[in-house]
Amino acid sequence: MKHWNEECAVVGVYGVENASWLAYYSLFAMQHRGQEASGMSVFDGEAIQTHKAQGLVCEVFNQSTLSNLKGNIAIGHNRYATAGKNSSLDAQPLYARCSLGEISVVHNGNLTNAGILRERLTQEGSIFQSFLDTEVILHLIAKSKKESFEECIKEALKSIRGAYCLIFVLRDKMIVARDPYGLRPLSLGKIKSEKGEGYIVASESCAFDLLGAEYVRDVNAGEMLVFHNDKITSTQLFSPKDFKCIFEYIYFARPDSQVFGKNVYSIRKEMGRELARECKIESDIVVPVPDSGVPSALGYALESGIPFELGIIRNHYVGRTFIESEQSIRELKVKLKLNPIKEVIEGKRVIVLDDSVVRGTTSRQIVKILKNAGAKEVHLLISSPPTISPCFYGVDTPSKQELICATHTLDEVRKYVRADSLHFLSLEGLAKSVGSNEGYCQACFDGKYIENCFKSEDEEE
Template sequence: MSFKDSSFHGLNEECGVIGVINVPNANYYLYLGLHALQHRGQEASGMVTIDNNMVNIVKRKGSIVNSFSKEDMESLKGNIGLGHVRYSTFGGKSTINIQPFVFTLHHTQYVTCHNGNIVNASTLKKKLEKRGSIFFSFSDSELLGHLINTSKKLTTIDKIDESLKELVGAFSFIVIENNKIYGCRDKWGLRPLVLGKLKDGYILASETVALDAVGANFIRDVEPGEIIEISNDGNISSKYYTPPKQCKNNMCAMEYIYFARPDTILEGKNVHEKRVQTGRELAKEHPLNADIVIGVPDSSLSAALGYSQYSKIPYDIGLVKNKYIGRSFIAPSQEERERIVMMKLNPNKHVLENKRVILVDDSIVRGTTMKSIVKLIHDAGAKEIHIRIASPEIKWPCFYGVDTSRRAELALYAQSKDEYLRNLKYATSLEFISLNGLQKSLDRWTKNGNLCTACFSGKYPSKLHDCENEVNNENK
């Protein structure tokens, strides 16, 4: 979230975080973990390590592989550290916004990184500035450091506990202080955070794929509302900043649908298997006769496979992805998104020509990608193009860390499904999975929570605070 714009039309982030402790050559583990999390953001990367109280920092624009040099890696000495990958919207590309952030508070150094979005950020910033805080970035991720600084509690875990009570929204924070590492998750459980064991140390990360990349054993998810403290000697303790009975397990639906890597385990569920099940449910709800089923690489392939399995219509590779182009939804500006779509996909004409095609995609957000893809398939000679979407219609903005904070930007907000279909020009039909079908596919009917489906339903798990005007103004 950007502090520059009180209407929150600026910086929103979907990021990846990682932290390791008591690991020789922590930089190596951070690098491998961030590479595994690169799908969560390609615009910038940062790493911080600590060696004998010396803080080493490297922050670079671009992907981890392309931006970190051998010299950068050699400078990151120590056995404890944090890493972060991010993307931003307009106005947020400055290097001052690249995490992790380092704070020196009362002669104590804190390092923090964050995935999510704080919906009462502007209010808290004004409050903290009145107390004397000086902000050096435009990111809401900086808030926790200043809240810790103003806390009167004696221990770090109690300072963090008191600080998190001030925050409303989605967050998974990792904090380092005095050879200890802390993992914190919001009480709604909107963003993921997992704990793993290395030979003599521990790792915290956004997804289990980061654990796999460094050879760590998965221990468990950090629970909603929980703060985990890990010391250098391996002692682990935890507390909740909100009583556990008041915490909810409202994981963001888009983590399952789009953001997480298919081989990630979210809350004990394999993402690929759940996407396959979503495709099967989509075929059950919206059947039709066709020649082939294809998916939009990469996040839609599992759902396309599921659609094929249930419908008995052959699955094929109709679109080939240029793997050296980033994800269009995560590209910072609309112009860049449109340019990337045309560069990153090539139609397989041999597969598509004279075929009735079922095109499965994970979601329609701004509609930029779909319009371009439909034209590519049409120009390759497809007879019919039937679009099937493995998520409900996205009609509401997200304020919890997904780059859709303006409702007017959403393709299906200002126009009906039929109007959107007509604007696609070459598409034959368009259908979406129902909300009930999505929840059924993901096994997300529980006593203590459900999926966060605010972008589909407009029902937000928390109060929106500083973001309320965006919803209210769009409804007028």
């Protein structure tokens, strides 16, 4: 694992003809957030139709599947397996038929009390069909004695803890809910067509750009939106406690997205500038590790005056490769993806910029390929602080013992990756780049998790 791995992407399209096509293009734009599986539910006027399978968006959907998903409301999901197993049973949307009728849901995030709730529900007679934490929500809704789906959902949300961006389709209604901490991003946009106005809700605003939708605002932390009869009703279900995932700015989100109201590219560039202010190194060129290191390397080069060079080229067509156990094959995997340009690197003192260090193996490989290409010196700069704690909010991370920065000193890490020097952006530098660290989760850098996030409602009482 080179990175903290992406979470998932969700999208909901309401009040637009051929909503499935718009949801499809949105999922396509957000493919970077999950490549294991994809799926969609559409209300066709009579029933909710669902299609989902393992694979990339372009593998799961085709002209014929999309033509069968007709309707004005569609919800969609790209899955990266953070909870549950990597099987088509665990692909989303999750559909159920209960006493109030049909319901289908997509979820981005991880529930921290799903295990406790699942055990309780199982003892009470619930039968689970998947390993997904999201299924717990459907069971809580089905068991609620309230008289409308809306009220059942509200009741279910009171029992769950952790990170969630949820989009439900209930026949002619779409309901959106975001957790009180606003951990994962969720934006609201407006779609104008010849036939009127519709709405889109998506994990990242890059989905809006593709459709020509207008960004309206973020869905608030703790807010519920109900789309019905061509109107939106907003209810602030929980008081917002803002604890937004700062890692969205470092790696997850696409640079062309607005996340938590800010442009990702500008923040990444500022991280590079801040790193240049914190860490001055004599060198000949600044080289990014593509693609995520590009904006910060550009920022570093602009601030330091050292020339920016694309000294490493990424092969974009490698796709998913199997996990190899042999070290030599693993090294080949890095080489398959990243190749240095010898003519740029040879004889130079190189600053190489990457976004983060997880186990250190990829950094070591990058330093090695640069040295093999003839670099005189290699200085590894990281545009985020050292990652020292795992994430429990919907991001796939290794255990603390596997995080090299949690178990080794900075100099030990430098020796392991064989760089001439190694520097990380400070926590203060990260806060300056983002504007402030107030209202952000940075638990993977400082180990400070949300108080009460692991407790169920009963425990809190």
